[in-house]
Structure formats: structure tokens, C-alpha cells
């Protein structure tokens with residue numbers, strides 16, 4: 289990389305760009321980052337890149353929302369109302385934030401499924417996968433903590449139910465509930481905690497993990513879905529340049545996503561119910577769609593099974609690259625892994641659909 293090579297004297301187009309080049313050695317950095325080759329057969333379906341783009345949108349819109357949001361039970365609701373009605377384009381910014389949050393979870397899950405079905409979690413990408421599971425977990429905690437912030441009835445009671453479920457985890461449930469709520473009930477203390485997590489802790493942790501994730505992707509290159517990486521030797525097969533081929537395709541996908549976000553936000557703006565009232569329980573409280581499957585499972589099986597099944601599932605998913613010793617990457621030669629995942633996926637979708645219609 290640039291730090292280990294002789295600094296290059298600038299022969300740039302303008303004196304200004306030459307001045308910057310001499311002081312940054314930026315061309316060497318760009319070459320190291322962009323001028324790599326990827327397998328011609330690699331098909332990422334753009335999902336990972338779209339998740340990255342949506343995270344960028346969340347940081348940008350979230351920063352704007354934070355300029356007006358007030359994280360106390362007395363002021364939170366009114367500050368959101370003010371943004372929606374009085375701040376120029378406030379409704380659009382909040383609605384884009386709402387839709388990008390949902391789409392980010394969807395695309396992170398689609399990205400995980402793509403990586404799984406193409407067996408891209410196998411040698412040498414085991415750590416990329418494990419860090420990816422951390423990214424998925426943090427993305428969902430982002431959704432859970434953000435949901436409370438408007439402090440309306442739906443936000444308040446979904447948080448009561450969600451933290452109650454966390455309180456049923458064997459052995460550590462009671463402590464977990466107190467830790468999440470900052471006390472016995474959902475109060476001002478809960479709102480402060482969720483706000484701090486949502487705007488400070490989670491963005492820092494997600495940003496850090498993402499930097500490691502993408503560095504590993506860069507160092508190892510993309511997986512070839514047709515053949516496994518040979519151990520101790522460079523991957524074989526035809527390659528294509530990452531830049532401009534892949535980068536331009538990805539930018540087109542981002543552009544389409546941006547248009548979709550604006551259309552969704554304009555046609556279906558983020559809603560706001562009545563201000564939270566801890567004394568008035570609404571008739572039906574449902575979590576967001578990405579927790580609906582687990583919520584539905586809890587109604588169908590004994591509580592302890594409903595709690596332990598997703599925790600066990602997440603653990604198995606994390607250690608998958610170390611459990612699955614089959615070196616094959618083609619789906620037809622991975623019948624056990626692909627068959628099990630398909631059954632779990634269909635069950636998860638069926639539970640979520642049941643949750644919507646019940």
C-alpha cells in the first residue's frame with residue numbers, strides 16, 4: 289500500500305490536484321481499493337451494497353432528525369409532530385428514515401440468504417460471515433430502539449411487549465428487562481437509554497464492524513459461486529475488473545433505490561398515533577414485521593420453546609461455517625444445508641404471514 293512505497297511526485301491535471309496528490313498519495317489508495325478483479329461468475333445481486341447504501345441514508349436522515357428531536361416523554365411526541373407539520377421537508381426526511389430502516393433489514397436478510405445459498409460463508413470467509421451476523425443483530429436492535437422514539441401509543445406498547453419477551457429469557461431475563469427499561473416499567477429512563485443506543489452506540493458499533501466486514505471482503509475478494517476457493521493457492525477462473533464494471537452496476541441499483549424510497553415516503557408517510565399513555569392499553573399490539581415471526585411462534589408453542597428456538601437458531605447460524613464441513617458450493621451437492629435452510633425459511637415466512645393476518 290501507499291505507506292510502504294516511494295511517494296510519487298505529482299503529474300496531475302491542475303496545480304490544485306497535484307498539490308493534494310503529493311500530500312495524500314490518493315491515487316495509490318484508489319488503485320488499491322478499486323483496481324481489483326472479481327470472479328466473472330460472481331453474482332452479488334447488489335444486496336450487500338444496497339444495505340450499505342441504506343445505512344448511509346439512515347446516517348444522513350437520522351442526523352437531520354436529531355436536530356429537532358427531544359428525547360424526553362414530555363417533549364418527544366410534540367417534537368416529532370413539529371417536524372412533520374412545521375419543518376420544511378421534515379415529513380419527507382422522517383418518512384425516508386422510516387422506509388430506509390425497513391428496507392435495510394429486508395436487504396440485510398436478502399444479502400445473508402444470497403451468501404448462504406451461494407456458500408460464500410465457507411473457507412476463507414468464515415470471519416466475514418460471523419461479523420455479518422453481528423451486523424444483522426445490530427440492524428435489528430436499531431429498529432427496536434428507534435421504534436420507541438416517537439413516544440406514541442404504538443411505540444410505547446410495542447416496547448412494553450418487546451422488553452417483556454426479553455424478560456422471559458431463562459436465567460438472565462429479569463436483569464435483561466431491568467437493563468433495557470432502566471427500571472421496572474417503560475419510562476423516561478427507557479427513552480433515554482434507547483435514544484443513546486440509537487444515535488450513538490449502535491452507529492459506532494455498526495460502523496466499526498462494517499469497516500472490518502468490508503476490509504475482509506476487499507482482502508479475500510468475492511467468492512465464486514461455481515467453485516470453492518483452493519486452500520493455500522490464489523482462486524482460479526476468469527475475472528473481470530471491479531471498477532468500473534461492478535461499481536457502475538451498483539450505483540445504478542442505488543439510484544433506483546433512492547427513487548423507490550422517495551416514492552414510498554411520499555405515498556405512505558411515516559404515521560403517528562396518539563401520544564403514549566401508560567394507563568391505556570390498546571386492544572392489539574403487534575411488533576414490526578421483522579419480529580412478527582418470533583411473536584407468532586410464542587403464541588403457538590410453550591413460552592420457553594418460543595424464546596429458546598430463535599436464540600438457538602441465531603447461535604447455529606453464527607457457527608454455521610464451522611459446523612458445515614462440506615467443501616462443495618453448488619446447491620445440488622449441499623442437500624442437507626440447503627434443505628434445512630429452505631424449511632426454516634418457509635416456516636419463518638409462514639409465521640410472519642400468520643402474524644399479519646391474525
Ligand code: HEM
Nearest residue numbers: 332336337339340400408409416417420421423424510511
Ligand atoms: C449492515 C449489514 C451488511 C452490509 C452493509 C454488508 C455489506 C457487504 C458488501 C457490500 C459485500 C460485498 C459483496 C456484496 O455486495 O454482496 C458483502 C459481502 C459479504 N457479506 Fe455482508 N453486509 C452486511 C451483513 C452481512 C450479513 C448479515 C452476513 C451473513 C451473516 C454477511 C456476510 C457476508 C459475506 C460472507 C460476504 C462475502 C461474500 C462473497 O464473497 O461473495 N454480511 N457484505
